[in-house]
Amino acid sequence: MWALLAGTSAAQTQYPIEELAVYTGPVTTETTVERVADPAQAEQFEPLNDHYSAGYSRKPHWLRLTLQAPPADVTGERVLHIVGKPSFLGSLILYQPTEKGFIEWRNGMTVPVSQRPFPDRHLSFLVEFADDQPQTFYLRMQTPSSAFLDLTVWQPVDFARQTVSELLLIGIYLGLLVAGAINTLWHRQWIKDPLQRTYLLFLVVMFIHFLGTSGLTVKLFFPENPAYAWIIVATGTYVVSATLIRLLIHAFDMHNGPKPVLRVFQLVFWAAIVFFPAPFLGLHSEAAQIMVMLGTLALSIGTGWSLLLIVRGQTGSIALLIANLVPLVGALITSLVLLGFLPGSNTLFSTFQVGLLGSLAAFQILLAQRRQWLEKAYAAARREIRQAEQTAQWERARADEQQQFMSMLTHELRTPLSLIRLRLDAENPSRSMQAYAQRAVSDMDAIIDRCAIASRIQEGIERVSAQPQLIVDVLDQVISSLKAEDQVKVTWHGDIAGELIEADPVLLRTVLSNLLDNAIKYSKDSSQVGLVAEPSMFEGRDGFRLRICNNIGATGLPDPARVFEKYYRGRDASRVSGSGLGLYIVHNFVRRMGGNVVCEVTETPNKEVCFELWLPKTSLL
Template sequence: MHRVFIIFLGMLLLFIGQAAHAQDNDYIVSQSYYADKTNQLSLDEVKAQVFKPYEGLLTGGFSKGAYWIKLGIRAHAQDLVLKIRPAYTNELTLYDPASTGPPKVSGSRFQLDDADVEAASLNFLLPPSVEDRDVFLRVKSVSSYLVYVEAMPLSAFKRTERTENLIYAGYVMLTLILTVWLFITWLMNRERVIGMFAVQQFFAFLHTFIAVGLARVFLDRYISGALINEVFRLVLVTYPLIGLVANLLLLREYGLKKGFRSVFHLLMGASLLVIGLFLTGHEVTALNINAQLLLVMMGFFWISAIFGTDKRRASAASNAVQLNALRLFYSFNLTVWLIAVLPLLGLISTGPIALHSLFVYNMMSSLMFFFLLQYRARWLLKHEVARATTLKAEATQERQRREEQSMLMAMLSHEIKTPLSVLKLVVDEKVAGSDLEGHANRAVSNIDFIVNRCLQLGKLDAEAIRLVPSKFYLANFLATLVVYHKAQERVKIVCQELLLHADEDILRVVLSNLLDNALKYSPSESQIELTGEAAEVAGKSGVRITVSSDLGPLGAPDPDQVFKKYYRNMSASKISGSGLGLFLVQQLVTVLGGTVVYSHINRQVRFTVWMPT
């Protein structure tokens, strides 16, 4: 990018040298103007008015009227070219006493081949004259009145035109390169700030391409001058809105305060109003307000960077470009913009430099901000890579932790369940037939139950559960389940004859948990109903299995907490349990592709499981 900067400086110096050379060839001996606010005066009427002398650049601001320029041309023995800039001036009419025929017309709204000399600059040919004479130039523009006139021989005109076109083409290419570069950077990370500044840079490219007259040169055969003018003015009135959005997004990363954000939104509303005025035909008013809005915007950007940021609310992205560097950029931005815009408003005259100040501003501002955005993009990329690396390391550690946890649970279950089996044999042998037999067996069963829950939970955490579907009849499955729990006297089975294709082991764990809870927490003499029936949900065929029991003395579980890990009813502390059963039920039903719902109606507790067949 250092080479790009050197090329830019070379073009700038070349242009300054060429401008000085053009002054040496100037044949204009006097210049004066008259502002026709009525926009209706004829040449004879204008000649009777008092003209005000000026030197160099005429700056008239925005006006609905017309400007008449009287030029004193010294005698010349060869054709001269009257060169008028800027190239976006809408309409020029030349009244030359040395020319025969009607007055000549030119301007950006006319086709290129209508000009006396086909060139990017607006021009007229002045025929030879043996004595000094006055020529009158009527200027009509929708944009700001900014007029710079030179007179020179045709050979000098062609030479300066070639040099200026080379420089302007360099300007345009550089803005296009920066636009494409920013767009590619945005494609790589899809970051909103860079995306909006890429759009802003594209509009800067369009402005430069049209303003220097190259759009008229390259597109004259395909697009009318009037349409190019409309596009140019639309770019002018749309640019502030894009700039406001882009800079708001950027400054928000630095913790932009609420009051400053509100001002940004007000300025966006003003910009939309300007666009509305332009689209409804009030072009001069819209462009005038637009130029003033741009000046306010640049000042407000600078104020926001200095006083409107809050480090405590800044995002991590603000570390990419230091706030002081951003403040320096906005200070430079405001200075150059004042030099560029104040002549457009007719408030100051800066000489011919005002013709190029917008282009210089576009180039220098674009280059500086491009460097800032590129540095910012690289920092964000490094930050994201570092963050991804950290997350990957954390994920690896978490996976290792889960694997170690799963291995621990497997080891504990093996080491605990084996002694439990031995203990159960001893208990059965020692206390068989006594009053302690039931208590001892229940204690061993409770320990075994909790170990099984922890083992199943470990498999869930490690995502180690794999479905092994098989075909089986639901009625037989439920009957076997009830026998296993030794609950034939309390459980009533109502089931259709259904053939399922599912993981039998997982379904057994689900229904065992539900049935075990119903047996534990319902009144000891109450009946439990276990039903199974075909049911279709959202167009998918499946089976609905319901476990219903009466509400026990401990009350109903909290419907908002019932499926949460480790949840237990406050009154259930005297009954052995882990608080994992219903959590496992919900997770395992999800693995089966189904749903489980809890309901409490008319002192009945009901758990309904639906799963696809």
């Protein structure tokens, strides 16, 4: 964009060049302007079309420039700006003829800005015409890089406009690079993605290198030490090549692709690294020629590989093709300019920069697609991690439950089995021994029954069949089935003799049996267990509340927050036979019947545990 717009602007407003010619006679470093300007050497000049390119050459090059005198301005002066590009030429000297000889104006990357004929980022000369007659100037160019020259001539007003226009376009170009970097940094995926990190590095390298090739580095940062700016430009050739190749290696995922293609790109990458010191050793001209050809080769292979990926239907292959093809076209044109096969037009030279900008746009598309893919991959990975964690947590819970179950069985069955073994080993067992053995069998049977019920609850196969029942009858049946029914003291509050309760008869008897049996087993010294029954409201529904309380013996108070957990048993509860499943079963059955059960513990004045059960009245009333 910069090259095209700047070139269009230049074509519209620049001052016409009457003649530009190059000296083709023998030239050495000792050749003087007097020899070149000798009328006898006139036939040694060949005409040019405003541009000149001799490829990578360290020898001096002489040019002849003829300009018509411009119109006089309001002050009567006739002034023109002669601008030479690129700004990184080593030396560009302009000779202006006078009656006494030639005035020498020195410019180039070896000349500090303060000593230049005109303090511009380009190699500019401000020349005056004494009258309205044309003038012929001579230019001597010598550079350690590619010897190409793009000459433009401007009247002062047009020069000022063109300078502002170029700076504006440069600002847009650099702004696009910064915008690309901000966009990549914003998504934060560059922290984990090597492709995006390399892309960020490439943007930084492009930014610095463009500052150098546009002349802003010497103008802004090293005005008195322009040699530093030239080093940045020269070494930037290799750094840009290395980072671009590295970027393409990651973009193509070449480490998982064909090894010959990877080897070629690695060769170009390491060549750029090896050639990096060339400007310091005075070998930049030779190294740059090799680097230009290797870079073009890599981009050509990348373009071919992109086409193959498009045929295969790989995601992002079109963006990869653009990222290779656009800079390839620019690199080919720029290479032909640098090697001297095309005219030294700065617009043509800048096509590589334009190509890289197109490549950056393609990479933005590629990175956007890659970010979407990475986000999906990260989301899938997070889901898998969560599933794995949930599975592991479930397996740990199952393993803990199995361990608790085995510990409970081992502990609770040991005593009954010991009693049964004692009975079997006795030749003449006493009645009490017989009773202990029978009780042991009953305890084992109860433990097995509760384990079976708990298993059905966990598997969700325990069915609820609610039906109306007389609350008084259910309590009488349950209490009369207890071996220690005399310990239970029932208190009725209100007239509930004919009241019906909505519950599953089997589950309800199991709940009441477990609560009463639990209260009797853990009561202090066979003390009474209190049961209070009364009508009650719960969450706006009519029902009945059954409160079962007992004073705790040596087993200690349970934790009311954990008492309904599976396999939970209070401190010192091991003195009493049990599975730790009874209250777990109670809690689940009550919830299935639409009721509620809570545990309350009182430490003073007597250690007391109360279970409060609420069940709804029948809806048929």
